[in-house]
Amino acid sequence: xxxxxxxxxDSDFNNWFKNLCQYVTVKTSVIPPATAxxxxxxxxxxxxxxxxxxxxxxxxxxxxxxxxxxxxxxxKDEARAAAEEVIRPFxxxxxxxxxxxxxxxxxxxxxxxxxxxxxxxxPSTVPELTISTGVPRQLLIAxxxxxxxxxxxxxxxxxxxxxxxxxxxxxxxxxxxxxxxxFDTKSPLTLNFEEYDRGKRIYLAGRWEINREGIKGxxxxxxxxIVP
Numbered sequence: 001x002x003x004x005x006x007x008x009x010d011s012d013f014n015n016w017f018k019n020l021c022q023y024v025t026v027k028t029s030v031i032p033p034a035t036a037x038x039x040x041x042x043x044x045x046x047x048x049x050x051x052x053x054x055x056x057x058x059x060x061x062x063x064x065x066x067x068x069x070x071x072x073x074x075x076k077d078e079a080r081a082a083a084e085e086v087i088r089p090f091x092x093x094x095x096x097x098x099x100x101x102x103x104x105x106x107x108x109x110x111x112x113x114x115x116x117x118x119x120x121x122x123p124s125t126v127p128e129l130t131i132s133t134g135v136p137r138q139l140l141i142a143x144x145x146x147x148x149x150x151x152x153x154x155x156x157x158x159x160x161x162x163x164x165x166x167x168x169x170x171x172x173x174x175x176x177x178x179x180x181x182x183f184d185t186k187s188p189l190t191l192n193f194e195e196y197d198r199g200k201r202i203y204l205a206g207r208w209e210i211n212r213e214g215i216k217g218x219x220x221x222x223x224x225x226i227v228p
Contacts, residue, residue: 005091005110006084010076014061016109017083021054023108024095041099046090053086123157123208123217132188133228137198142188143206146220152187157208159185161216164204166197174205174219183209197227 007013027039028047060079063072094100095110102112125145132140143160144151153160163178171177182189203224208217 017054020108021051042094050090053083057083122215126218126220127160127206129206129223131225136228137193139191140188158210160206161209162206166200167203171203193227200227
């Protein structure tokens with residue numbers, strides 16, 4: 001889809017421009033029983049300028065709908081160019097911000113900057129971690145859906161975020177206290193440590209993540225181990 005809101009064909013442009021003017025006029029007018037316009041961020045003078053631009057365009061456009069001269073065509077083209085010089089800044093200044101919803105822009109035929117995607121729920125399950133300590137200075141963290149016999153991540157998630165930290169006592173707040181983060185997409189996750197880390201107690205917790213959307217689930221149980 002083109003990033004330009006304005007249709008190319010004159011007949012489509014006329015219908016689109018007319019709808020835009022009518023829509024903006026209604027939204028910026030007081031319609032009983034309301035006591036104030038639905039949109040209050042657009043000055044009345046700007047709305048008048050937009051409507052005047054449409055009137056000027058339509059006046060010459062209807063002429064070329066019947067037998068006409070080359071001069072009539074030139075006048076129509078000039079009127080359209082003048083109208084677009086009003087439309088583009090009007091849309092950019094008044095219609096692309098939070099005061100106007102995505103649905104309202106669609107109804108005006110204006111492309112949204114970020115087309116709406118179907119809402120994706122966060123992962124509904126939590127991971128279960130199993131920690132292996134057979135190699136010095138290394139932890140292998142295998143993971144699966146809690147309660148599942150199947151190893152690895154669920155089919156509907158991209159991977160796992162494991163939060164961890166060396167602590168003297170179990171964390172009270174996972175995101176605040178477990179300050180380190182590792183991401184993995186294929187079990188097991190390998191964490192390597194320095195010689196001076198051996199003998200330290202580490203606490204870990206994991207959560208599933210739909211990485212493309214940045215959507216994360218709840219953390220599973222907190223686990224702990226001693227770095228071998």
